Amino acid sequence: MNNFEYFNPTRIVFGKGQISRLRDLVPQSASVLMCYGGGSIKHNGVYEQVLTALAGWELIEFSGIEPNPDFDTLMHAIRLGREKGINFVLAVGGGSVIDGAKLIAAGIPYQQGDVWDIVTMDAKLKRGDALPLGTVLTLPATASEMNGTSVISRRSTQEKLGWFSEAVFPVFSILDPTTTFTLPIKQVRNGVVDAYIHVIEQYATYPVNALLQDRQAEGILITLQTVGEDALKQPPDYDTRANFMWAATSALNKLINKGVPEDWATHRIGHELTAFYGLDHAESLAVVLPYLLWHQRQQKADKLVQYAQRVWGLHGDGEAVIRAAIDKMTLFFNRLGMPTKLTDFNINPDEAAERVRARFESRQVLLGELNQIDPDIVAEILRMSQ
Numbered sequence: 001m002n003n004f005e006y007f008n009p010t011r012i013v014f015g016k017g018q019i020s021r022l023r024d025l026v027p028q029s030a031s032v033l034m035c036y037g038g039g040s041i042k043h044n045g046v047y048e049q050v051l052t053a054l055a056g057w058e059l060i061e062f063s064g065i066e067p068n069p070d071f072d073t074l075m076h077a078i079r080l081g082r083e084k085g086i087n088f089v090l091a092v093g094g095g096s097v098i099d100g101a102k103l104i105a106a107g108i109p110y111q112q113g114d115v116w117d118i119v120t121m122d123a124k125l126k127r128g129d130a131l132p133l134g135t136v137l138t139l140p141a142t143a144s145e146m147n148g149t150s151v152i153s154r155r156s157t158q159e160k161l162g163w164f165s166e167a168v169f170p171v172f173s174i175l176d177p178t179t180t181f182t183l184p185i186k187q188v189r190n191g192v193v194d195a196y197i198h199v200i201e202q203y204a205t206y207p208v209n210a211l212l213q214d215r216q217a218e219g220i221l222i223t224l225q226t227v228g229e230d231a232l233k234q235p236p237d238y239d240t241r242a243n244f245m246w247a248a249t250s251a252l253n254k255l256i257n258k259g260v261p262e263d264w265a266t267h268r269i270g271h272e273l274t275a276f277y278g279l280d281h282a283e284s285l286a287v288v289l290p291y292l293l294w295h296q297r298q299q300k301a302d303k304l305v306q307y308a309q310r311v312w313g314l315h316g317d318g319e320a321v322i323r324a325a326i327d328k329m330t331l332f333f334n335r336l337g338m339p340t341k342l343t344d345f346n347i348n349p350d351e352a353a354e355r356v357r358a359r360f361e362s363r364q365v366l367l368g369e370l371n372q373i374d375p376d377i378v379a380e381i382l383r384m385s386q
């Protein structure tokens, strides 16, 4: 097992009716900027529950944070927050709203330069450099509610970049599974697939004798396989959604990656596909992962065989069992309604391969757990997606 340090300051408040806890969790003296998206919270009672809980608090609203939150939109919120003397940020929504709120919380007090420097990580934020952030999660998928990561898009330059800072771990996150009951099926599908791939990124590398982390990762994968299809059913079942919600948070609250190598190549490539072609985040991953794993099967052989045996109950060894496990995973995604080929989105794999290759080449990017994936290999992987 590799050396590691673990830090996670986020208080999780989980369960039915817990939005009312906001009144204990947000300081009464706070001047709150409540951030949300395109309005889903106004159709499922979440908006009213937040306002009821915080009746009497000084609260200003900022709506319109879009999926794949845009830098220019967030700059409006930052200017509003500075003007109104905001000192607490509350995000109510999915990963995009929470990621956007992280930049808002860090951007309002940031005086030293351009806010974009926070996203490029040139700003070197320290703990305490952002306003406190609380969240009410309505979409299980990203685990942004329990980590210090934020992914920001900049449509004007077709960029999408992830950044991390200990300054933006939420101080609390409320996870009420009933808030997910209004999710469109497509978003449930996206959430299951995104969470599943988060685990694979932290698991399908090479063994370092981290016995507990492997079993934790496998436990999350099996849980997602168990509840994934049921989570699509209507009417929604509380326990199914609760298990899905906690599995998605656990997939990327940075516990299972402790002391183990990580990959993240699928995410880095997927972010470029979203920036160029507008695919949903989870869609951008599902058209890459099956091909990346097969392309990298020698490098990842031990863990892929373990995955086949322990997660899918397959017998055997070598390439045959790896192929069978990747096929099982792909079929699982397809059963959820998730396409797994670039051509399913009418994207030409050769063209996508060249665009992403050129961008990584210009940035001199190397990906994978051993930096073994260079831009030419990225292109080979994307060309397989048909």
Ligand code: NZQ
Binding pocket: 036, 037, 038, 039, 040, 041, 044, 065, 066, 067, 068, 069, 093, 094, 095, 096, 097, 099, 138, 139, 140, 141, 142, 143, 144, 147, 149, 150, 151, 179, 180, 181, 182, 183, 184, 187, 190, 191, 194, 252, 267, 281
């Ligand atoms: O905007 P509203 O009206 O709220 O509608 C949203 C949005 O249209 C809707 N929605 C959310 N909760 C709902 C609901 N509709 C009905 N009922 C509800 N309860 O769902 C749509 C998608 O929301 P979004 O927040 O974009 O989805 P998700 O949570 O999948 O977040 C995706 C973003 O997170 C980033 C992605 O790159 C992408 O930008 N990621 C963040 C990570 C992190 N912070 O650690 C890691 C991930 O790998 C990922 O990169």
Ligand code: ZN
Binding pocket: 142, 194, 195, 198, 267, 281
């Ligand atoms: Zn993801």
